[in-house]
Amino acid sequence: MTLLSIVIDKIFKETKACAHCDIPCGIYDPHNAQMAAHTVLRMTNLLLDIQRENETKAKHDIARMTHVKEEHGHLVEDELGTLENDYFKPEHFKTYSNLGELIEKAVKLSILVRQNIDIESSKELLETILQISEIFYKTKNVTPIRVKSVYPTEGEIVTYK
Amino acid sequence: MLLLSKFKISGHSMEPLFLHGDKILTTNIFYLFKSPQINDIVVFKDITNVFVKRITKIINDKYFVSGDNQNDSLDSKDFGAISKSQILGKFIYKL
Numbered sequence: 001m002t003l004l005s006i007v008i009d010k011i012f013k014e015t016k017a018c019a020h021c022d023i024p025c026g027i028y029d030p031h032n033a034q035m036a037a038h039t040v041l042r043m044t045n046l047l048l049d050i051q052r053e054n055e056t057k058a059k060h061d062i063a064r065m066t067h068v069k070e071e072h073g074h075l076v077e078d079e080l081g082t083l084e085n086d087y088f089k090p091e092h093f094k095t096y097s098n099l100g101e102l103i104e105k106a107v108k109l110s111i112l113v114r115q116n117i118d119i120e121s122s123k124e125l126l127e128t129i130l131q132i133s134e135i136f137y138k139t140k141n142v143t144p145i146r147v148k149s150v151y152p153t154e155g156e157i158v159t160y161k
Numbered sequence: 162m163l164l165l166s167k168f169k170i171s172g173h174s175m176e177p178l179f180l181h182g183d184k185i186l187t188t189n190i191f192y193l194f195k196s197p198q199i200n201d202i203v204v205f206k207d208i209t210n211v212f213v214k215r216i217t218k219i220i221n222d223k224y225f226v227s228g229d230n231q232n233d234s235l236d237s238k239d240f241g242a243i244s245k246s247q248i249l250g251k252f253i254y255k256l
Contacts, residue, residue, distance in 0.1 A: 001256060005256035008186055008256055009167070009184060009256055012165065012167035012186070014167050014168065014169050014184065015168050015169070015211060016168065016169050016171050017168035017170055017171065017185070017204050017212060017213040018171050018172055018210045018211060018212045018213070019170050019171065019172035019173065019174040019175040019179060019181075019228060081172075081181070085171055085172070085210070089209070090209070
């Protein structure tokens, strides 16, 4: 970013301008965000467990895991953006007064887990995504349920009955 | 109404010019003196949202807009043509 851009960025208040893939297809699902959050958690676990017997291989694995963690952290943010901008309506935010706060928290956590190897934030990110998913299904007038995932993270996923 | 406004792009319909997360500066100064033109990139509001699109056609003071990324964009077919009063500003600078 140039100096001019930095100055402008500091001076002006920011508003969101939508440039979405918005043929209004009506197909929305928090599943992708959940999978991405599980992946972030898994990569964080793997990074913490990395073996250093072969330093070249360790460096190689760290690079790959970090890349996947970064990618899926972004994916969480993108998927949340789609739900926030395309699916959730003002009445949803009114009915579920913590929805906006949860989305904001999840976005911040998705940045934090990319910046660090932070297991607690990764778990918190997943939990926040699960709470958003529960609200999503409630807005669809179905009952959300939490089930244990079959992923190595052994965390939960939210689906509905 | 501010003469200059900053917006953060959300979505992919204006790629490759604007990527998701890009920040842009717009101004409404030009439109105080002249009408929007074809190819102007404008930020405008509808009932629920603020959008950024390119003007592709003008008929009887109605502005038809579209995203640059045609595979990935809502356009006037979906929400109708917009009026000048809905336009918040013209894109002038990408941060």
